[in-house]
Amino acid sequence: MKSNYPESKLAPLTKIAIQFLKGAALGLIFVTIAYLYFTYFTPGIAPIQIAISVVFITLCGTLSVIWGNKVVDTLWKILESSPF
Secondary structure (H helix, E strand, O other): OOOOOOHHHHHHHHHHHHHHHHHHHHHHHHHHHHHHHHHHHOOOOOHHHHHHHHHHHHHHHHHHHHHOHHHHHHHHHHHHHOOO
8 A cells, every 4th residue: 555645755754753752862861860860859750840851852852853963962972971
C-alpha cells in the first residue's frame, strides 16, 4: 500500500522529529539530574517543578530543531564538563 504523502515530504518531517527527540532527551537528562539533587534535600515534587520541567524539555527540543546539532553539541559539552 502506498502512502498518500510523497517521500520528499516525509523525510524532512522525520528528520525534524528525530532532531526534536535528541534535544528533548538531553533536556530530560538535565531535568533528571536536577531532580536527583533537589529531592535529596526536599522530598516530594511540586506541580510547579513538573511544569518547569516540561517547559525546559520542550524548549530544548524546539531549540534543537531550530538550530540543529549546535544545541545538542553545546548541551552535551555542558553535560560532559559537569562534575557528576
